[in-house]
Amino acid sequence: EIRKDPVNPSHATFNLFVQAQTCKDVKHHFAALCRQLDINPKDFSCFYVTLKERLNYWKAKALWTKLDKRAAHPDYKQGKACIKNKCLVLGAGPCGLRTAIELSLLGAQVVVLEKRESFSRNNVLHLWPFTICDLCGLGAKKFYGRFCTGSLDHICIRQLQLVLLKVSLLLGVEVHTGVEFQGLIEPTGDNGWMAKLQPGSHPAATFQFDVFISAGGGRFVPDGFKHKELRGKLAIGITTNFINRHTAAEAQVAEISGVARIYNQKFFQELLTETDIDLENIVYYKDDTHYFVMTAKKKSLLKKGVIKQDYSNAEELLAPANVDHEALYRYAHDAAYFSTGGKLPDLQFAQNHAGQPDVAMFDFTCMQRAEHASLVRERRGKKLLMCLVGDCLVEPFWPLGTGVARGFLASFDTAWMVRSWGMGVPHLNVLAERESIYQLLSQTTPENTSKNYAGYSIDPKTRYKRVNLSSIQTNQVRTVILYLLNRDLNPSQLLPIVQALKLLKWCQKHTLGYENVNVEDFTQSWRSGLALCALIHHFKPQLIDMSSMDVSSVVHNNQLAFSILEKELGIPPVMSASDLANSGQIDKLSMVLYLTQVQSAFTMPAK
Numbered sequence: 001e002i003r004k005d006p007v008n009p010s011h012a013t014f015n016l017f018v019q020a021q022t023c024k025d026v027k028h029h030f031a032a033l034c035r036q037l038d039i040n041p042k043d044f045s046c047f048y049v050t051l052k053e054r055l056n057y058w059k060a061k062a063l064w065t066k067l068d069k070r071a072a073h074p075d076y077k078q079g080k081a082c083i084k085n086k087c088l089v090l091g092a093g094p095c096g097l098r099t100a101i102e103l104s105l106l107g108a109q110v111v112v113l114e115k116r117e118s119f120s121r122n123n124v125l126h127l128w129p130f131t132i133c134d135l136c137g138l139g140a141k142k143f144y145g146r147f148c149t150g151s152l153d154h155i156c157i158r159q160l161q162l163v164l165l166k167v168s169l170l171l172g173v174e175v176h177t178g179v180e181f182q183g184l185i186e187p188t189g190d191n192g193w194m195a196k197l198q199p200g201s202h203p204a205a206t207f208q209f210d211v212f213i214s215a216g217g218g219r220f221v222p223d224g225f226k227h228k229e230l231r232g233k234l235a236i237g238i239t240t241n242f243i244n245r246h247t248a249a250e251a252q253v254a255e256i257s258g259v260a261r262i263y264n265q266k267f268f269q270e271l272l273t274e275t276d277i278d279l280e281n282i283v284y285y286k287d288d289t290h291y292f293v294m295t296a297k298k299k300s301l302l303k304k305g306v307i308k309q310d311y312s313n314a315e316e317l318l319a320p321a322n323v324d325h326e327a328l329y330r331y332a333h334d335a336a337y338f339s340t341g342g343k344l345p346d347l348q349f350a351q352n353h354a355g356q357p358d359v360a361m362f363d364f365t366c367m368q369r370a371e372h373a374s375l376v377r378e379r380r381g382k383k384l385l386m387c388l389v390g391d392c393l394v395e396p397f398w399p400l401g402t403g404v405a406r407g408f409l410a411s412f413d414t415a416w417m418v419r420s421w422g423m424g425v426p427h428l429n430v431l432a433e434r435e436s437i438y439q440l441l442s443q444t445t446p447e448n449t450s451k452n453y454a455g456y457s458i459d460p461k462t463r464y465k466r467v468n469l470s471s472i473q474t475n476q477v478r479t480v481i482l483y484l485l486n487r488d489l490n491p492s493q494l495l496p497i498v499q500a501l502k503l504l505k506w507c508q509k510h511t512l513g514y515e516n517v518n519v520e521d522f523t524q525s526w527r528s529g530l531a532l533c534a535l536i537h538h539f540k541p542q543l544i545d546m547s548s549m550d551v552s553s554v555v556h557n558n559q560l561a562f563s564i565l566e567k568e569l570g571i572p573p574v575m576s577a578s579d580l581a582n583s584g585q586i587d588k589l590s591m592v593l594y595l596t597q598v599q600s601a602f603t604m605p606a607k
């Protein structure tokens with residue numbers, strides 16, 4: 001069959017939309033398509049169906065087949081599961097957009113806000129097999145022909161955003177760029193929850209919603225959430241992109257998918273000897289650009305003049321005034337040149353959003369992780385479900401390439417949560433289930449998640465091999481809500497205080513009489529580690545020898561208690577032994593959650 005070029009103008013516009021390579025062009029061609037087909041993109045609930053009816057174009061059909069298949073999944077209940085919900089998504093990064101797609105498939109009205117006007121990140125994301133399968137299922141190859149061809153398992157951030165933006169728009173998601181979210185506005189009068197935006201006169205400022213998804217990227221912490229800082233040893237990451245001219249010579253150069261130092265000492269030694277560049281690891285992906293990400297040692301950065309002065313504090317060390325950009329460019333260039341055996345001809349930097357060589361240095365010494373993935377706020381009888389996804393939930397270490405894979409898992413988990421919310425499941429149960437699932441996220445790997453990628457859905461059971469949807473109980477979450485939202489107390493929420501007090505009494509009762517133990521609170525009293533050891537000894541004397549304990553070996557005591565509780569009772573530690581040893585670092589909420597688990601483990605009736 002010979003296909004003719006489209007004569008219908010909407011067909012041509014659809015082609016332009018599918019091929020568009022900038023955020024602006026995508027939006028422009030989409031608006032033109034809506035005008036030509038006389039469809040109002042605000043009619044979100046019937047948008048996709050009307051579009052399919054009116055755009056009777058063979059090239060679009062293959063895409064409809066894919067999207068229809070996804071939409072037909074029973075989880076979405078024919079797009080009716082969340083028909084009454086209105087969701088505001090903050091951030092059009094990969095995770096914000098991926099979540100928006102799921103929420104619209106569930107039937108919710110979805111508005112996405114993005115402060116940037118353009119998608120400009122060249123950097124490349126590693127994709128786990130399930131994310132490739134997921135994106136193919138959304139038609140990624142139709143929008144971006146080179147998507148994961150052959151054995152490629154990566155995509156640049158900009159392309160991923162473009163694919164997801166296009167799918168979002170086709171499914172009726174409203175995406176606004178160039179608008180900054182500045183905070184939530186509490187309900188007043190008849191109004192529900194709204195957002196304070198910049199510019200304030202933006203039409204989305206009148207949108208009232210009952211679900212707020214924060215996908216604002218690393219370090220973005222919406223009000224009410226707490227982040228935990230995981231401080232590791234100093235880690236300085238450098239990313240750089242070179243122009244890919246797609247020549248045969250470039251095509252032949254092999255990618256480097258993670259040469260960890262321990263595996264290839266010889267390579268790093270040669271690099272050091274020949275160039276004075278000292279790296280922990282390096283990754284090279286051939287994508288729209290030649291992309292490199294590496295972790296560099298401070299000493300070599302100082303020696304090569306990239307960092308001007310040595311400071312012990314990473315922030316001061318990497319402050320713009322302390323970095324010589326020309327030296328950084330040389331460092332990145334030489335590392336890239338050496339690691340590809342000098343085979344990439346004419347390495348020229350690609351440009352970043354500011355028109356400068358795309359080389360950047362980042363500090364990964366402290367990684368943020370949200371303590372909770374979700375919470376519920378209530379004002380004037382109007383409830384708001386707040387959820388974190390993507391980097392603002394768990395910040396990834398880029399050289400490991402976990403960002404988008406764990407990001408998508410959390411997007412699906414969040415959609416599953418919004419589904420329960422929309423279906424009227426009591427909010428404590430909704431939160432408890434979400435927190436139970438969140439506990440698994442940081443441990444996920446391609447190996448320990450299900451290999452049946454085609455079977456992945458928003459239902460966590462299809463993805464996580466071992467998931468206990470109720471490892472966190474509603475009474476624990478109740479305490480969470482209470483502690484986080486003490487401004488919102490109403491009589492029905494007083495119960496958690498009582499429960500926390502009961503927990504304290506229980507701890508006091510079972511640690512009574514132990515030397516150097518005096519439980520009075522959920523912080524200080526636990527510092528020496530002896531109170532935890534005493535609790536263990538009270539219930540399982542055979543597991544611990546109290547007479548050998550030394551009140552001053554604080555870290556050791558805590559370590560011992562944590563490892564016994566983890567090994568014997570399966571309770572993962574909530575903080576590091578040294579955090580607990582440092583009373584300023586003890587988080588009351590985490591301690592309450594931890595002790596609640598200890599209490600249930602010890603008081604569970606024997607089977």
Ligand code: FAD
Pocket residue numbers: 090091092093094095096113114115116121123124125126157179180181182215216217218220239293389390391392396397398399401402403404407
């Ligand atoms: P992001 O992709 O960070 O998206 C968040 C979005 O929210 C952004 O578009 C931001 O503009 C928007 N936003 C933030 N605040 C507001 C607000 N108040 N109002 C409106 N919009 C807002 N990962 C790698 O694996 N390798 C890399 O080399 C790499 N390089 C990166 C370079 C940069 C500059 C950044 C920011 C991230 C990089 N990442 C990298 C991380 C990777 O991009 C993320 O893991 C992945 O994109 C998933 O992130 P996300 O969707 O949660 O957030």
